[in-house]
Amino acid sequence: MEELHGKSGILIHHWDTDGMCSAALILRELEDKTTITTFTPTIGNYYLNDEDREDIKRHAADFIIVADMAFPRDSIDFLKSLGKVYIFDHHLQDKYDIHLHQNPVIDGESPKRYPSASWVVGEYLNNSPDLLFVLGAFGDRERKLLDNEYAMKTVDNVLGAIETDFDTLLEVIALLDSSYKLGMKQEVERTPWFLMNIQEPDRILNRRDLKDNIVELNSAIECEVNRERTEIKPGVLYQEMDSPYNIISTVTRKIAWADEDKIAFVVNERFMEGSIQIYIRGSMKDSQSMIETARDRGYSAGGKSDVVGMVIPKKDKKFINELLEMLA
Numbered sequence: 515m516e517e518l519h520g521k522s523g524i525l526i527h528h529w530d531t532d533g534m535c536s537a538a539l540i541l542r543e544l545e546d547k548t549t550i551t552t553f554t555p556t557i558g559n560y561y562l563n564d565e566d567r568e569d570i571k572r573h574a575a576d577f578i579i580v581a582d583m584a585f586p587r588d589s590i591d592f593l594k595s596l597g598k599v600y601i602f603d604h605h606l607q608d609k610y611d612i613h614l615h616q617n618p619v620i621d622g623e624s625p626k627r628y629p630s631a632s633w634v635v636g637e638y639l640n641n642s643p644d645l646l647f648v649l650g651a652f653g654d655r656e657r658k659l660l661d662n663e664y665a666m667k668t669v670d671n672v673l674g675a676i677e678t679d680f681d682t683l684l685e686v687i688a689l690l691d692s693s694y695k696l697g698m699k700q701e702v703e704r705t706p707w708f709l710m711n712i713q714e715p716d717r718i719l720n721r722r723d724l725k726d727n728i729v730e731l732n733s734a735i736e737c738e739v740n741r742e743r744t745e746i747k748p749g750v751l752y753q754e755m756d757s758p759y760n761i762i763s764t765v766t767r768k769i770a771w772a773d774e775d776k777i778a779f780v781v782n783e784r785f786m787e788g789s790i791q792i793y794i795r796g797s798m799k800d801s802q803s804m805i806e807t808a809r810d811r812g813y814s815a816g817g818k819s820d821v822v823g824m825v826i827p828k829k830d831k832k833f834i835n836e837l838l839e840m841l842a
């Protein structure tokens with residue numbers, strides 16, 4: 515990316531481990547040759563809202579790099595209006611007409627070959643695989659990466675070279691992901707600058723502040739799981755959380771696992787201003803139509819056959835009842 519030398523830019527990255535590791539790899543390449551700022555969107559939003567756009571505009575960047583986030587077209591159009599846009603990603607998305615859209619998965623490569631954005635960035639920069647490659651991949655795939663023979667060959671080499679193991683990596687990922695779960699946007703934006711100088715897990719494992727985050731998160735999760743819930747209709751456990759933290763997926767998983775024949779339906783109005791987070795887990799007949807109904811209304815929604823996650827505006831709270839009805 516020599517054409518960027520001497521220029522100023524903004525590096526927009528996802529708030530999770532993969533996003534921060536991908537950003538760190540990019541910083542290693544550009545930090546001393548450009549003027550660069552790291553930025554993460556409002557945590558929970560997979561698009562750029564008005565506040566994000568104001569912040570980004572203030573930086574008057576020549577170039578914008580997006581790492582590990584599949585933005586919708588209008589967010590990309592906004593970025594294009596500011597400067598040259600580069601994307602490094604591994605999510606399924608449309609191919610955009612920008613300066614560089616480096617996403618081998620949409621170019622037909624197997625997602626197994628590119629398990630994380632860190633992998634995409636690292637290969638693009640011709641780096642030899644290191645801790646950041648592997649952390650990004652485990653952060654996104656967790657245990658499923660162990661079944662990916664192609665990736666595990668590289669992972670085993672890296673883990674051998676730095677004398678660490680899978681369980682230690684999981685600990686590191688929990689520490690790194692604690693910042694976004696607590697809603698600490700600035701800490702998320704600072705972390706790539708810390709990670710760019712990291713080759714081994716020790717300095718991450720020893721961070722007192724991150725360890726304290728985990729203690730705080732665990733007690734918040736415990737408190738939510740112990741709250742009372744109602745069987746709002748046969749087989750559906752409904753629970754309203756009241757948490758300023760992004761822990762709804764963990765809370766829902768714990769509720770669902772405690773009572774495996776029931777569906778856990780959890781809502782939290784406190785994490786995002788103006789929005790309600792919804793998470794549903796259990797054996798559902800038609801999770802896809804719930805996701806599509808939400809998307810038709812313009813809401814962010816995703817999931818699989820047994821998990822649905824979405825964010826809806828508070829002004830459409832009655833949509834919750836429609837979702838409950840869809841759970842026959």
Ligand SMILES: [Mn+2]
Nearest residue numbers: 532582631654
């Ligand atoms: Mn990722």
